[in-house]
Amino acid sequence: MITLVLGGNKSGKSDFALDLLAKAPTPGLFIATGKARDLEFRQQIQQHRIERGPELEVMEVCEDLPQALGKAKLHFPSVLVDSLDYWLFSCREAGCEDAKVKELLDVLADWNDTELVLVSCEAGLGPLPGGSEVRAFIRSLGALNRGVAQSADQAFLVAAGLPLTLKQG
Numbered sequence: 003m004i005t006l007v008l009g010g011n012k013s014g015k016s017d018f019a020l021d022l023l024a025k026a027p028t029p030g031l032f033i034a035t036g037k038a039r040d041l042e043f044r045q046q047i048q049q050h051r052i053e054r055g056p057e058l059e060v061m062e063v064c065e066d067l068p069q070a071l072g073k074a075k076l077h078f079p080s081v082l083v084d085s086l087d088y089w090l091f092s093c094r095e096a097g098c099e100d101a102k103v104k105e106l107l108d109v110l111a112d113w114n115d116t117e118l119v120l121v122s123c124e125a126g127l128g129p130l131p132g133g134s135e136v137r138a139f140i141r142s143l144g145a146l147n148r149g150v151a152q153s154a155d156q157a158f159l160v161a162a163g164l165p166l167t168l169k170q171g
Contacts, residue, residue, distance in 0.1 A: 003117055003171070004110060006150050006157040008124040014163035016084050019121045023058075026080035026117040032060045033070055033081060035089040064092045068105035075116040086122035086150065087143055094139065103146055110153035122147050124159060 005022060009015030023030045059078075063070045067089050074081045083089075093102040110118075126144045131137050151157050155171030 003156070004113055004150075004154045005117075005119045006147070006154040006169075007119060007121045007160060007165075008147060008157065008168075009121075009160035010124060010127065013160045015121055015123075015160040017163070018158065018160050018165050019082055019084060019119045022119050023080055023082040023117075026119075028080070029078060030058060030080040030082065031074050031078040032058050033067070033074065033083045034060055034062045035064070035067060035083065035085060035092065037062075037064070037088070037092070063089070065089070065096050065098055065102050068102065068109045071106075071109050071118070075113070075118075078116065080117035080119075082119045082121070084121040086120055086146060087125065090143055090146055091139070094142065099142065103142075103149070106146075107149050107153065110150060113153065120150055120154070122150070 005019075007015050007019045007022070009018075023032070061070060061074070067083065071081065071083070090099065090103070093099040123143065124147065125140050131140060151169065154169060156167070157169040158165040159168055160166070
């Protein structure tokens with residue numbers, strides 16, 4: 003089963019996704035896509051590591067998320083990816099966005115058995131950004147979220163810590 007968890011920054015989406023992973027078959031794998039580029043984000047990542055606890059295995063990836071998922075489903079009955087927006091940013095920065103998004107959507111189309119929870123920002127709810135690069139990223143992220151939602155068995159939008167069901171399979 004594929005579950006998509008969307009939400010804004012600090013909406014509670016990651017906590018909700020971790021709760022879903024905790025209820026899934028064990029052992030679970032946490033795939034982290036965010037890379038610390040400043041002190042504040044480094045501190046946020048460290049805080050997330052502490053909150054997750056040492057019992058949850060963690061894999062860190064950049065653009066190689068589709069390959070990591072292919073390997074993970076061979077060894078883990080449940081996988082959580084947090085988050086697709088950071089992954090997309092890495093792919094965009096590396097100049098391989100279109101190819102990697104296609105790879106990911108192909109992996110999801112063939113997904114079976116392993117419980118997969120995917121977290122992503124729903125970034126298109128606010129005002130249209132003034133800069134063309136940010137607008138392009140928001141549009142790409144919206145397209146990615148739509149593509150993932152099509153493959154997902156269920157989808158949630160988390161706002162103010164409250165999950166709202168968007169799709170139930």
